[in-house]
Amino acid sequence: MPSKKMLSALFLSTSLIAPLANADIKIGVVSSSTGPIALVGIPQKNTVALLPTSIGGEKVSYISLDDGSDPTATVKAFKKLIDEEHVDAIIGPSGSGNAMAVIQFAAESGTPMLAPVGTAAVVLPMTEQKKWVFKTTQNDDLIAAAIVEQMKASGVKTIGLIGTADPYGENWAKVMTNLTEKAGIQIVASEQFQRQDTSMTGQSLKIIMTNPDAVLIAAPGSSSVMPQTTLKDQGYGGTIYQTHGAALDAFLRLGGKAVEGTILAASSMLVLDEVPDSVSKEIATKYIADYKKLYGEVPATFGGNVYDAGLLLENAIPNALKSGKPGTAEFRSALRDTLEISKEVPSTQGVYNMTPADHSGFDERGRIMITVKDGKWALLK
Structure with missing residues (x-):
């Protein structure tokens, strides 16, 4: 019969393992909701409330931080999410320069980074570090x-x-x-x-x-x-x-x-009423309606870039769960590998087809020509 000491040790080890086995999927979000990039960051931060809270039968929680548009603060936020919160992936940051400053930390920790930024420099040319980055905007x-x-x-x-x-x-x-x-x-x-x-x-x-x-x-x-x-x-x-x-x-x-x-x-988000019906139009229409219901205004397309990050994760996480539990290096690695083979994933901006060489994945379906007419966005004809 086990001694009380052995039972106590067994109980302690089980209690330490149980939280990991039942851990939520944790997604960090870094946005610039204040500072010079705020017009980009505010709709991105607001969009977090519309991201999926359950994927593959697992609860998903989001930890959202503001970097004030400051690359130094971005680094601090990334390190906090990785070292203290032990997140499984990070969406953000909002600025191109901010994103370039944290790629190394995503790579060193083996944490997938979904960057809703403009510059293609975060994924091109592809390197060992950049293979952990996925760009949710058009190159x-x-x-x-x-x-x-x-x-x-x-x-x-x-x-x-x-x-x-x-x-x-x-x-x-x-x-x-x-x-x-x-x-x-x-x-x-x-x-x-x-x-x-x-x-x-x-x-x-x-x-x-x-x-x-x-x-x-x-x-x-x-x-x-x-x-x-x-x-x-x-x-x-x-x-x-x-x-x-x-x-x-x-x-x-x-x-x-x-x-x-x-x-x-x-993207066609600016002129949805003027473009033909498609899966992307349907997704964008729902996103805009849900955002407007929650905040009373239409989101900028930059918010759609964060919403699309959620769609990519929703598509990839079920497969990644087959390789490991949330909170483990095995899960994060499998998530990266699955994101890299995302195929025909529709979004508000277009359709993603990722490859090892292309971590943006958009084609011509992700762009249209637009002009400003009478103070409004209009399809260029």
Whole structure:
């Protein structure tokens, strides 16, 4: 018969194991709901309330942190989620530069990271560290290719570039340089600015002096507005293009008449009433309705990027559970492996088909050409 000491030890060991065996799936979320990236981060943080709370028969809990748009705070938040909360995956952060700062921590800990950011630099070129990152937005080259195609069709021969001096703007400059050269379009001026800058006069004047047929502004969220309003104030009359970083209603509100006629490539979420029925349209319509019911307003497409992260996890987790329990390295590794082979997973933005070389997975179904007409988003025709 076991002694009381043996029974006590057995009970203690069982009590330590039981919580792990019955542990919830824990998902960390890092967003910039305050600071310069807040227009991107607020709908992302709000969307957490709409993510699935049960997947594969397991309860899912979310731990949401705000990094204040500060990369240093992003690192601190990631370390807390990994080292203290022992999360199984992390959705976030909101900013491209913030995301670049934490890739190593996701990789070192073996924690899948679903990044709802603009720059493709978080997944390209693929490396041992970046294989732990999955990008829930369209890659720059997919969006840029549609823009350059439209430029060429419109007879644009010369363009000016204005982009943020961070991974987002820098990668856009790289992608556009390659695509415009192939299309026979010349970049006659290229300028950068910091998101916190309060004046764009110098950069805009340099662009205007080269008299380009069109200007592309590569900036996310509210930072996309000032370059355009400054160009208009200084008399620029050519076509102005924006990236999917400007795909939010605040761009229309802040830019006013200065953004009329803007052309961009983005997801169909901005113009759902004008696009044919599809699974993505159905998902986006439900997401927008649920968000509006909860918050009284329509979400920016950036919120959809977090919602789509939830859809990817919902698709991948049941298979990952076959390899390990939540809270274990085996589960996290299996989750990463399953995310990497996501096939035909519909989302608010398009359809995901991930591969070891492509951790964004969008194709042409994830973009359409849009313009600003009468102060509203409209399908470009």
